[in-house]
Amino acid sequence: MSVNPLSNNILKETLKNILIPDICSSCGEISSDILCEKCKQKIIKIKDLICNFCGSPIVSPIFTRNQEDHSRIENFNFLSENKLFLPENPENKLKCLICKNSEFQFYKLRSFGLYTEVLKELIIKFKYKKIYMLAPVLCSFLKEAFLNYYKDEKIDYIETVPDFTGKKANLTDTYYYGVNHMQMLADLLSKEIKLPYADNLIKIKKTLKQQNLGMYERKVNLEGAFKLVNALKAVNKNILLIDDVWTTGNTLNEISKTLKKCGADKIYLLTIARAIW
Numbered sequence: 001m002s003v004n005p006l007s008n009n010i011l012k013e014t015l016k017n018i019l020i021p022d023i024c025s026s027c028g029e030i031s032s033d034i035l036c037e038k039c040k041q042k043i044i045k046i047k048d049l050i051c052n053f054c055g056s057p058i059v060s061p062i063f064t065r066n067q068e069d070h071s072r073i074e075n076f077n078f079l080s081e082n083k084l085f086l087p088e089n090p091e092n093k094l095k096c097l098i099c100k101n102s103e104f105q106f107y108k109l110r111s112f113g114l115y116t117e118v119l120k121e122l123i124i125k126f127k128y129k130k131i132y133m134l135a136p137v138l139c140s141f142l143k144e145a146f147l148n149y150y151k152d153e154k155i156d157y158i159e160t161v162p163d164f165t166g167k168k169a170n171l172t173d174t175y176y177y178g179v180n181h182m183q184m185l186a187d188l189l190s191k192e193i194k195l196p197y198a199d200n201l202i203k204i205k206k207t208l209k210q211q212n213l214g215m216y217e218r219k220v221n222l223e224g225a226f227k228l229v230n231a232l233k234a235v236n237k238n239i240l241l242i243d244d245v246w247t248t249g250n251t252l253n254e255i256s257k258t259l260k261k262c263g264a265d266k267i268y269l270l271t272i273a274r275a276i277w
Contacts, residue, residue, distance in 0.1 A: 025125070025134055026118050035122070035137050044114040046274065047148075051096040054249075055110040055149075056274070058096075104249065105256035106241070107266040112145040115245050115273035123244050123272060127181050135181075139188040141272050142242060146193055150268055156237040157198040159259070160186040161251060162226075164203040186242055195240065200229050201255065222254040228262050235263035246274040 023029060024036035049058040113119050119141075126134040160182040179187075183199070190197035205225040208217075228234060239259055243252055246269070256267040 025131070025137075026121055034133065035118075039118050042118045044116060044119075046111055046113055050110075051099060053095050053099040053104070053108065054246075055108075056096055056098070102249075104253055105260050105267065106253065106269050108149075109246065109249075109252075109269040109271070110145055110149040111246055111271045111274040112141040113273050115247075115275045119273050127244060130181075132181075132184065135184055135188055138244075138272055139185055139192060142185065142189050142270060143192045145270055145272075146189070146240075150240065150270065153268060154238055155195060155240045155268060157196045158186050158190055158240045158242060159198055159201050159255070160242045161255065162201050162203045164206045164225075182243060185244075189242065198233060198239075200233050201258075202227055202229055218248060218250045222250055226255050226258045228258065231262040234259050237264050238266040238268065239264055240268045240270060242270045244272050246271045 022032055022034075024031040024039055025034050026039040027036060029036055029038075046055065046057055050056060051058065115123070122134055122138060125131045126138055161180075162183065163180045186197045186199075189195075203225055204227045207221050207225050241252060241255060241259075246252070252269055252271075256269070259267055
């Protein structure tokens with residue numbers, strides 16, 4: 001008697017779920033999704049009133065949540081003394097003082113959520129612990145932010161932050177040979193939003209870890225660190241530059257500077273999260 005392959009696969013999947021049930025990658029509870037609904041609700045998305053340039057919240061997202069959520073992050077004041085917002089132009093678009101006093105080379109920055117709790121945990125697991133099964137859920141966050149902010153913009157292709165490896169990444173390999181975590185996400189996002197991933201950036205200088213440096217040292221550390229494989233590919237192009245976390249912005253600004261020197265028009269930045277200042 002022949003066995004129905006479909007029934008056999010269903011049986012295997014059922015047994016697998018009984019013996020090794022799917023669990024939430026954050027809380028560890030049994031979940032059909034890689035991230036359960038309870039943990040998804042803990043992610044603090046950035047929305048509503050934001051700086052027109054850098055996307056920083058003018059009103060903290062936490063202020064709109066309930067008291068239990070608010071108490072989870074004590075002493076959090078996103079609108080600190082140095083975060084005043086002023087009208088930028090007759091259209092009354094808002095721009096924060098940090099942006100008004102910074103020489104940023106990009107056109108616009110947007111982020112999905114705040115770099116705290118669940119979102120922070122997911123990024124750390126993906127980036128440093130190399131738990132690459134988290135790639136689809138993190139890609140979905142980038143896609144959601146892209147559709148919220150950039151879907152009507154004329155963008156030619158995607159770029160992201162490369163590592164200094166001395167080897168060209170292989171995006172055709174099943175195991176993403178030589179590809180860092182953001183190059184993997186750029187490749188996935190490219191397929192999701194139907195924009196090509198150019199993979200035209202390389203890092204030509206080994207640098208120190210940014211988190212161990214002061215503000216001035218961070219800028220000097222990255223000077224001249226990035227280069228384009230084909231400079232002509234950037235001429236008159238609008239480019240979506242993605243990364244995991246926006247902190248001081250030195251890395252993304254240095255890459256934006258490199259792209260602008262090669263003739264790029266507008267640089268749109270998109271990150272999964274932004275740090276709390």
